[in-house]
Amino acid sequence: MKNSILVLFAIFYTSISFAGNDWGKTGHRTTGEIAQKHLSKKAQKAIAELLDDQSLAFVANYADDIKSDPDYRKYGPWHYVNIDPQDEKYDREKANKGGDLIQAIEKSIEVLKDEKASREDKQFYLKMLVHFMGDLHQPFHVGRSADKGGNDIQVRWYNEGSNIHRVWDSQMIDSYQMSYSELTENRKELSLAELQEMEAGSLHDWMYESREMANVLYDSVEIGEKLGYEYMYKWFPKVREQLQKGGVRLAKVLNEVYR
Numbered sequence: 001m002k003n004s005i006l007v008l009f010a011i012f013y014t015s016i017s018f019a020g021n022d023w024g025k026t027g028h029r030t031t032g033e034i035a036q037k038h039l040s041k042k043a044q045k046a047i048a049e050l051l052d053d054q055s056l057a058f059v060a061n062y063a064d065d066i067k068s069d070p071d072y073r074k075y076g077p078w079h080y081v082n083i084d085p086q087d088e089k090y091d092r093e094k095a096n097k098g099g100d101l102i103q104a105i106e107k108s109i110e111v112l113k114d115e116k117a118s119r120e121d122k123q124f125y126l127k128m129l130v131h132f133m134g135d136l137h138q139p140f141h142v143g144r145s146a147d148k149g150g151n152d153i154q155v156r157w158y159n160e161g162s163n164i165h166r167v168w169d170s171q172m173i174d175s176y177q178m179s180y181s182e183l184t185e186n187r188k189e190l191s192l193a194e195l196q197e198m199e200a201g202s203l204h205d206w207m208y209e210s211r212e213m214a215n216v217l218y219d220s221v222e223i224g225e226k227l228g229y230e231y232m233y234k235w236f237p238k239v240r241e242q243l244q245k246g247g248v249r250l251a252k253v254l255n256e257v258y259r
Contacts, residue, residue, distance in 0.1 A: 023134050023135070023138050023169055023170070023173070023243070024169055024170030024173050024174065025060075025061050025064075026170075026173050026174070026178075026179065026180050026183070027134065027138075027169075027170065027173050027180075027239075027243055028060040028061050028064075028130075028131060028134045029057040029058075029060045029061070029180035030057075030180040030183045030184055030243045030247070031060065031130075031133065031134040031137070031243050031246040031247045031250060032055065032056035032057035032058075032059070032060035032130050032134070032180075032247070032250070033055070033056065033057040033180055033181065033184040033247070034184055034187060034243065034244055034246075034247025034248065034250075034251075035056050035130070035133075035246075035247040035248070035250040035251040035254065036055055036056045036057065036251075037184070037247075037251075038247065038248055038251035038252075038255075039251050039254060039255060040255045040258070040259070042255075042258050042259065043251075043254050043255050043257070043258040043259075046258040047126065047254065047258070050119070050122055050123055050126060051123065051126065051127075056130050056250070057180060059126070059127040059130055060130050060131055060134065061131065062127035062128070062130075062131060063075065063078075063079070063127065063128050063131035063132065064131065074098060075099075075104075075128075076098075077096045077098040077099050077100055078099050078100065078101060078103070078104035078128070078132065079101060079104075079131075079132070079135050079141060080100065080101050080135065080141040080142070080143070080149055081095070081096075081100040081101040081102050081141070081142055081207065082096075082100075082142075082143065082144060082145035082149065083142065083144075083207075083211055084144055084145055084146070085144065085215075090102060090204060090207065090208075101132060101135055101136060101141060101142070101207075102203065102204070102207060104128065104132050105129060105132050105133065105136065105203060105253075106203070107125070108125040108126070108128050108129035108132065109129065109253065109257060111125040112125055112126060112129070112257045113257055129250070129253070129254075130250060133246055133249060133250040133253065134243075134246045134250075136203075136206055136207060136210060136246065137206070137210060137242040137243070137245050137246035137249075138168060138169060138210075138242065139168065139210045139211075139213040139214035139217055139242070140164065140165045140168055140169075140214055140217070141210070142207055142210040142211045142214055143165070143211075143214045143218075144214075144218075148165070149165055149214075150163060150164040150165035150168070150214075150217075150218070151163050151165045151166075153165070153218075153221065153223060154223055154224060155167065155221055155223070155224065155225050155226070155227055156224070156225070156226040156227065157171045157175075157227055157228070158175075158226075158227075158228045164217065164218075164221055167227060167231075168217070168239070172232055172235065172236050172239050173239065175232060176232075176236060183240065183243065184247075187240065187243075187244050188240075188241070188244060190244075190248075195248065198244075198245055198248045198249070199248060199249060199252045206245075206249060210242075213238075213242075217235075220235070
């Protein structure tokens with residue numbers, strides 16, 4: 001009886017801890033590591049002091065790690081923002097009353113800029129910001145509410161049952177079998193013009209960019225379709241690009257906070 005309870009607890013804990021791991025741990029660490037390489041010296045110093053010399057890659061999954069703690073359940077809606085097809089623009093009046101990805105990023109920046117905010121709050125919101133900037137560049141985190149950002153669109157990843165959200169979150173990255181440091185080191189080398197183009201725009205611009213990509217991806221699969229080598233060949237370069245955009249833009253935000 002005791003063993004049965006332990007098994008059930010393990011299954012329950014696993015389902016809570018690993019459901020919806022946006023970009024997966026490797027993806028988020030990649031974005032954090034790329035951001036680290038684009039920080040200004042002033043931002044590097046301020047962040048190192050605040051995080052006790054922990055890297056952005058090290059804290060990148062904090063917002064997922066706390067999901068299993070009931071005290072942090074209220075932050076669940078902060079990992080995504082839904083803009084339904086009939087809505088052309090993001091409308092705060094229609095937004096999730098518990099908050100969403102846009103509000104989460106804005107709140108994090110606000111706290112980091114607040115001279116009166118406590119060190120503890122600044123640490124918390126910096127860790128959250130690192131994660132949420134990654135989420136913003138996973139297209140299905142700016143998906144449609146009707147299918148829970150692609151979670152209800154069932155497909156097969158090779159021979160495993162899955163959904164299109166999970167394929168983009170982690171399964172393509174896991175199948176590529178590179179560590180976050182390898183993905184970072186093998187990122188595209190950007191010219192100054194390309195870097196400036198990637199940095200350009202506002203938080204809302206980046207959100208709409210992800211939404212446009214999500215709309216393309218919705219049309220890229222059919223329910224029940226078996227995905228594998230061909231899908232990976234076509235779309236994994238875009239995964240890598242999104243990870244790089246997330247890192248470059250996270251660094252831009254942090255450089256502006258600590259300028």
